[in-house]
Amino acid sequence: MSIETKVIELEEVSIRFSGDSGDGMQLTGTLFSDTSSLLGNDISTFPDYPSEIRAPQGTVAGVSGFQIQFGNKKVSTPGDLAHVLVAMNPAAVKANAKFMMPGGTIFYDSDSFNQKNFEKAKFKTEDPFTELNLLDYNKVPVPITQLTREALKDLEIDNKSILRSKNMFALGLICWVFSRPLDYIEKYLTKKFGKKELVLESNLRVLHAGYNYAWNLQHMTPRYVVHPAPIEKGLYRNVNGNYATAWGLLAAAEKAGLELFIGSYPITPATEVLQALAERKDLGVKSFQAEDEIAGICTSIGAAFAGDLAVTSTSGPGFALKSEALGLSVMAELPLVVVNVQRGGPSTGLPTKTEQSDLLQTLYGRNGESPVVVVAASTPSDCFHYAYMSAKIALERMVPVVLLTDGFLGNGTEPWKVPKMAELPSITPRIAKDASKFQPYQRDPQTLAREWAFPGMDGFQHRIGGLEKDPSGNVSHDPANHQLMSEIRRDKVDRVVDMIPDLELLGEDSGDLLVVGWGGTLGHLDTAVREMHANGTKLSLAHFNYIKPLPANTAAVFSRFKNIVVCELNLGQFVGYLRDKLPEFKYHQFNKVQGLPFTIHELKDNFLKLMEE
Amino acid sequence: MPETLNYTLKDFKSENEVRWCPGCGDHAVLNGIQKAMANLGIRHEDFAVISGIGCSSRFPYYMSTFGFHTIHGRAAAIASGVKCANPKLTVWEITGDGDALAIGGNHFIHCIRRNIDLNIILFNNKIYGLTKGQYSPTTDRGFVTKTSPMGTIEDPFVPGRLVLGAGGTFFARCVDNNLKHSQEVFEEAAKFKGTSVVEVLQNCVIFNDGIHEAISDPKTREEHQIFLKHGEPMIFGNDRDKGLILDKGKLRVVKISEGGVKPEDILIHDTTDEDGFLHQSLISMKLPDFPVAMGVIRAVPSKVYDQAMEEQIAEAKSKSRISSVDQLLSSGNTWTVE
Numbered sequence: 001m002s003i004e005t006k007v008i009e010l011e012e013v014s015i016r017f018s019g020d021s022g023d024g025m026q027l028t029g030t031l032f033s034d035t036s037s038l039l040g041n042d043i044s045t046f047p048d049y050p051s052e053i054r055a056p057q058g059t060v061a062g063v064s065g066f067q068i069q070f071g072n073k074k075v076s077t078p079g080d081l082a083h084v085l086v087a088m089n090p091a092a093v094k095a096n097a098k099f100m101m102p103g104g105t106i107f108y109d110s111d112s113f114n115q116k117n118f119e120k121a122k123f124k125t126e127d128p129f130t131e132l133n134l135l136d137y138n139k140v141p142v143p144i145t146q147l148t149r150e151a152l153k154d155l156e157i158d159n160k161s162i163l164r165s166k167n168m169f170a171l172g173l174i175c176w177v178f179s180r181p182l183d184y185i186e187k188y189l190t191k192k193f194g195k196k197e198l199v200l201e202s203n204l205r206v207l208h209a210g211y212n213y214a215w216n217l218q219h220m221t222p223r224y225v226v227h228p229a230p231i232e233k234g235l236y237r238n239v240n241g242n243y244a245t246a247w248g249l250l251a252a253a254e255k256a257g258l259e260l261f262i263g264s265y266p267i268t269p270a271t272e273v274l275q276a277l278a279e280r281k282d283l284g285v286k287s288f289q290a291e292d293e294i295a296g297i298c299t300s301i302g303a304a305f306a307g308d309l310a311v312t313s314t315s316g317p318g319f320a321l322k323s324e325a326l327g328l329s330v331m332a333e334l335p336l337v338v339v340n341v342q343r344g345g346p347s348t349g350l351p352t353k354t355e356q357s358d359l360l361q362t363l364y365g366r367n368g369e370s371p372v373v374v375v376a377a378s379t380p381s382d383c384f385h386y387a388y389m390s391a392k393i394a395l396e397r398m399v400p401v402v403l404l405t406d407g408f409l410g411n412g413t414e415p416w417k418v419p420k421m422a423e424l425p426s427i428t429p430r431i432a433k434d435a436s437k438f439q440p441y442q443r444d445p446q447t448l449a450r451e452w453a454f455p456g457m458d459g460f461q462h463r464i465g466g467l468e469k470d471p472s473g474n475v476s477h478d479p480a481n482h483q484l485m486s487e488i489r490r491d492k493v494d495r496v497v498d499m500i501p502d503l504e505l506l507g508e509d510s511g512d513l514l515v516v517g518w519g520g521t522l523g524h525l526d527t528a529v530r531e532m533h534a535n536g537t538k539l540s541l542a543h544f545n546y547i548k549p550l551p552a553n554t555a556a557v558f559s560r561f562k563n564i565v566v567c568e569l570n571l572g573q574f575v576g577y578l579r580d581k582l583p584e585f586k587y588h589q590f591n592k593v594q595g596l597p598f599t600i601h602e603l604k605d606n607f608l609k610l611m612e613e
Numbered sequence: 614m615p616e617t618l619n620y621t622l623k624d625f626k627s628e629n630e631v632r633w634c635p636g637c638g639d640h641a642v643l644n645g646i647q648k649a650m651a652n653l654g655i656r657h658e659d660f661a662v663i664s665g666i667g668c669s670s671r672f673p674y675y676m677s678t679f680g681f682h683t684i685h686g687r688a689a690a691i692a693s694g695v696k697c698a699n700p701k702l703t704v705w706e707i708t709g710d711g712d713a714l715a716i717g718g719n720h721f722i723h724c725i726r727r728n729i730d731l732n733i734i735l736f737n738n739k740i741y742g743l744t745k746g747q748y749s750p751t752t753d754r755g756f757v758t759k760t761s762p763m764g765t766i767e768d769p770f771v772p773g774r775l776v777l778g779a780g781g782t783f784f785a786r787c788v789d790n791n792l793k794h795s796q797e798v799f800e801e802a803a804k805f806k807g808t809s810v811v812e813v814l815q816n817c818v819i820f821n822d823g824i825h826e827a828i829s830d831p832k833t834r835e836e837h838q839i840f841l842k843h844g845e846p847m848i849f850g851n852d853r854d855k856g857l858i859l860d861k862g863k864l865r866v867v868k869i870s871e872g873g874v875k876p877e878d879i880l881i882h883d884t885t886d887e888d889g890f891l892h893q894s895l896i897s898m899k900l901p902d903f904p905v906a907m908g909v910i911r912a913v914p915s916k917v918y919d920q921a922m923e924e925q926i927a928e929a930k931s932k933s934r935i936s937s938v939d940q941l942l943s944s945g946n947t948w949t950v951e
Contacts, residue, residue: 038948237947251938261698263690281926282933283941286697288922291723295690298683298720302663302694305681306702310694328684418942455661455679455695455702463627463673465682466666474629475674 009225012071014079015174018096019088021064022054024167028086029066030413031171035184037238037415040228041070044523045413046078046597051268051351058112058120063095072227076379076523078412080599083224084177086170088112088144090128091121097132106134107173109166110141142213144169151209152202161199165206172210178224182211234417241380241409242269244416245313245339246276248387250283251419253309255388256395256427261308263288263299265318268351269407270341273313293321297338301325304334305464307431307454309391313339315407316358317348320365326400327366330489332464333441333450335394335429339387342406344595353595354408356519357570362402363548363577369486371493373397374547376404378522381416383409386545388424393496395429398449404547406520406569408597435459440473441485448492494549503551507533507540510560513611516587517567518544518574521598525567528603539607547574550581558585565590565610567603620651625660627677638789638815639669639736645792646705646734647676649799655703662705663692665712668743669736669815672707686717689724692731700919703803706733711741714750714770722779727918728807734799735772735810738817739824746820772812773896773910777889783809784896785909788829789816794840794907801909806917828905839904841895843912846879849904856880857895864894866903884912 015032017025026047033045048065055062069079081101087093089112100106106129118126125131129139148166175182185207193200239247253260262285264274278287286308290296297312304310314322319340329336342358344350362374373393377386383405390401432438432451440462443450453460462473468485470476505514506529517525522543529541542557544550558564565588566575575589590606592598625647633639650660660678664670665688673680683691692706713721713735724731740758741747747760751772755764776784783805787795795813802809814825828837839849839857847857848869856879858867867874886892895906935941 034946038946040950231950233950235943235947235949237942237945247938247942250941254938259698261694263694280935280941281929282935283938284926284930286922286926288694288697290690291719294687295693295720295723298687298690299694299697301683302681302691302696303698304694305691306661306695306698308698310698324684325687332681418947421937421939454699456658456699458656458658461658461677461679463676463680463682465673465680466684467682 008223009227011073011226012069012075012079013084013178013224013226014067014069014082014101015084015086015178016065016067016082016096016099017086017170018063018065018092019167020057021050021052021062022057023064023088024164025064025066025088028167028171029068031185031188032174032180033068033070033413034238035175035180036068036070037236038184039180040231041072041226042075042229042231043068043070043238043414044075044078046408047411049352056120058089058091058117060091060095060121063092065096067099070226072229074229076527077597077600080601084174086174088166088170089121090117090123093128093134094121094123094132097134100134100137103136103138105138105140107140107142107170109144111143111145113141142173147209147213148206151205155198155202157198157202161202165203168203168206169210172207173214176211176214176223178226182207231415232417236415236417238413239381239384239416240272240411240413241377241383241405242272242341242411243276244381244383245377245387245403245405246273248384249277249309249311249337249391250280250285251384251421251424252388252391252427254283254421255424256309256391256429258307258309258429259284259286261286261288261300261303261310262312263290263296263303263310264313265290265293265296267293267315267318269343269410270313270315270318270339272410273339273341293318294325297322297325300336301329301332301334304329304336305332305454307452307456309395310335311337311339311391313341315341315343316345316361319358319361323366326372327368327370328466329400330366330370330372331466333398334400335398335452336400337387337390337394338400338402340402340404341410342404344593350595352407354406354520354597355570355593355595356406356521356568357573357593358404359547359570359573359577362404369490371490371548373399373401373493373496373549374404375401376519376545376547377409378519378543378545380409380412380414384416384419392425392427393499395427396449396499397447397492397496398430398452399492399496404519409520432457432460438462439471440464441469441471443488447495448488497549497552500546500549500551502553503542503544503557505540505542505557506530508538509540511538511540512562513539513607514558514561514564515539515541515567515607516544516564517541518547521567521569524598524600524603528600528607531600532604532607537608537611539611544574547577555582555584558582563588563610565607567598569593569598618654618656620657622647622651624657625650625677627675629674631675632671633668634818636818637668638738638813638817639672641789641792642734642736642795642813642815643672643675645795646799648796649803650678652800653703653803659702660705661695661702662707663688663695664707665709665717666743667709667712669707669709670712686712686715687720688712689717689720689731689733693724693727693729696729696731697919697922700730700923704731706731708733708735710735710737710739710749710751710772714772714775722775725776725779725781725808725810728782728915729918730806730920731808732799732802733808733810735812736815737772737812738815738821739769740817740821742817742820771897772810774893776810777893777896777911781810781911782807782913782915783909784812784892784911785809786812786814786907788814788825788838788907790829790831791834798908801912805912806920807915827900837900837904838907841882841906841908841910843882843884843909845882846876847882848879864898864903884909885914887913
């Protein structure tokens with residue numbers, strides 16, 4: 001006898017995996033995402049984890065989450081609210097109740113719903129769902145711990161290892177619910193644990209146990225089907241922003257015919273950029289884990305002086321420590337890429353949460369008149385492109401470039417159509433050729449970029465440094481020379497405008513409301529504007545990837561709209577910069593500093609209100 | 614056939630006017646390093662001189678090599694980047710007691726720990742000269758300066774001990790007014806593979822004149838300094854009649870042929886002794902009980918960071934199936950949308 005299962009077809013669905021930070025939720029989420037990509041869904045993911053590696057078990061502070069949205073059309077965000085929550089303990093329910101779609105489904109490990117864990121999660125009663133007012137939700141208790149134990153009872157493994165494979169049960173279960181085959185996950189586990197037979201066997205068994213359990217009890221829950229998304233033909237892979245950044249820099253080095261040097265210091269959420277490059281010694285990467293943030297940038301400046309494509313990666317607090325040295329690279333006019341994967345600040349702030357609050361620090365946070373080029377990536381995969389372009393600008397214009405990404409982009413993944421090196425724009429470093437005419441601060445009259453000559457190049461011996469120089473490279477304290485050189489350094493950055501594309505609009509060419517954003521908020525702003533458009537609301541989006549200099553047509557675009565609202569995850573940094581640069585326009589602003597991305601819902605609300613005014 | 618390079622000191626002088634105070638010890642060190650460079654048989658364009666901030670850090674401007682005058686304390690980190698980016702270069706770092714041991718202390722010890730092949734010339738004048746006379750991390754306790762009007766209340770670093778503590782493989786000492794000896798030491802430092810630290814006892818004629826005089830005065834030089842050479846007995850004195858022995862685990866000055874001391878009792882200097890105990894004792898010797906140790910005190914061949922970095926890259930390249938970015942991007946978990 002079989003029971004008819006209700007199958008629901010959805011355009012997109014959002015799932016949140018949630019448990020203790022030791023429960024393996026990040027891996028569970030990643031494997032589910034990869035499986036969905038392979039099935040042809042578009043995806044967007046968002047790991048949401050605490051800064052403590054293993055906060056006290058069972059507490060709300062220790063909850064680690066991973067949200068994925070996948071769909072049969074373009075998916076630009078991990079979803080405001082989850083349709084389905086997988087909760088490994090009561091704390092996970094408490095931490096995630098606010099991220100649940102009304103009426104959604106909650107699968108939870110009923111074995112962990114006991115007095116001890118209620119207390120740890122600071123529930124006052126023994127009925128967490130009532131306490132959290134989650135009565136209208138579809139709650140599915142699954143004795144995950146007990147079933148995992150049962151599946152492994154004839155294997156000789158310890159209790160700790162048994163508990164560690166609970167996440168595979170949850171993964172198997174969710175795979176059935178969302179009609180995902182297990183073959184990719186099986187392949188992954190075989191590759192990972194191939195040599196540890198017992199570990200492999202136990203993980204596979206538990207995975208299947210979860211899948212079969214859901215199949216057997218299919219009357220309890222609807223089954224969802226999300227069809228593949230129509231996607232451009234080509235070779236795809238999933239990538240997160242940190243890897244895309246690292247690979248963009250590698251691509252730039254290869255294109256420019258240079259070796260890549262990264263001097264860096266581990267810092268959340270940027271560490272993975274250093275790791276991704278350290279993995280690539282086969283491509284000649286010189287990765288140097290420095291003693292501190294300052295040495296990270298300083299070793300890179302040394303490498304730039306010596307003729308490498310030099311980069312350093314960090315997050316806000318580390319960027320602050322690098323300020324003085326960044327000024328040196330401004331003064332020495334050396335090519336350098338600084339990647340700042342922004343997180344919540346100030347000070348240590350919210351290390352694992354996302355924010356866009358380092359913009360002003362990046363633009364202005366140095367002594368003296370110290371302009372740098374500022375570029376911002378806007379999706380996990382376009383970190384590749386903007387890292388590549390940052391390197392191109394640095395090498396062709398002999399200027400430091402700061403690439404701003406953020407924790408949301410760095411950790412978030414999406415499918416990415418892999419580019420071919422041959423399709424990428426050329427990069428021509430300004431390596432000096434004629435020793436008889438070389439002077440360190442002699443410039444291209446158009447771009448104002450100086451030439452690059454490094455140790456080992458016969459006849460080009462010269463001295464540079466942090467002291468003000470005259471054009472021939474000699475130290476100069478002459479007042480007029482300092483003004484001249486300051487203006488040249490400013491103009492050199494401004495003239496990068498000829499390398500950057502015009503600002504493009506989503507939506508109408510002109511109208512009542514222009515939504516302005518920059519960097520990592522693109523997915524949310526784009527979705528909100530598209531959805532409102534689809535409902536007949538006329539508004540447009542202008543999203544910035546080049547912050548300094550601004551695209552040449554910025555004022556022309558702004559002038560065609562009655563109202564402009566600048567949305568950003570800080571208290572108004574880009575809007576302040578725009579008020580300074582383009583004071584002729586009136587700007588509204590919409591800001592959020594909660595360590596979280598925007599939600600589509602709050603954006604739409606805000607835009608509607610502005611349009612009604 | 615390698616080309617013969619007949620450089621002289623002049624080949625390493627830049628056109629810039631040297632602007633240190635007349636009588637400053639830096640002038641002599643500049644000459645010593647230029648002479649040493651001329652003798653090394655290394656192509657001119659393969660030298661890079663990196664400095665931090667301080668009087669001595671103006672050094673690169675007076676050299677005709679590639680030079681980079683950087684920021685306070687960071688020369689060790691910047692020089693590390695230069696050397697790792699291009700290990701073929703001969704990289705010199707010019708620094709002072711404030712630059713290397715105060716604001717740049719972290720980079721100094723970690724550079725030494727890694728054993729990157731740099732030649733660090735540490736000018737020690739026990740004072741901040743460029744900011745006009747404040748105490749430094751090597752200033753003696755109780756010393757009165759502009760920022761210690763009642764005398765300092767902190768003990769100084771002994772640079773050589775710091776080098777040893779950081780796992781240093783090469784340490785040497787010389788005095789600014791002994792040009793010939795300094796030049797020899799600089800050449801030894803340059804030839805050594807690994808981080809070579811040379812402490813130069815240097816006189817600041819304006820803010821700390823005579824601070825090393827008891828050691829450096831040529832008239833008492835032979836009595837107050839001991840010139841150590843690998844494989845040779847530790848003998849000093851105008852009449853070369855004094856030596857060092859180990860007595861109950863400690864160094865002791867003895868007169869040869871007195872009290873039953875035979876020439877063969879005198880310690881033989883071994884720069885390659887990995888265990889730093891004796892080197893530490895030699896570094897710590899001070900007047901009046903001991904002569905101050907000069908020359909190459911420690912030179913222990915060890916694994917060199919920049920070489921190891923090159924080796925790892927070569928190994929990874931030979932083993933990996935990925936040799937281009939196109940291959941990298943299409944490797945691993947990919948799928949094709951038809």
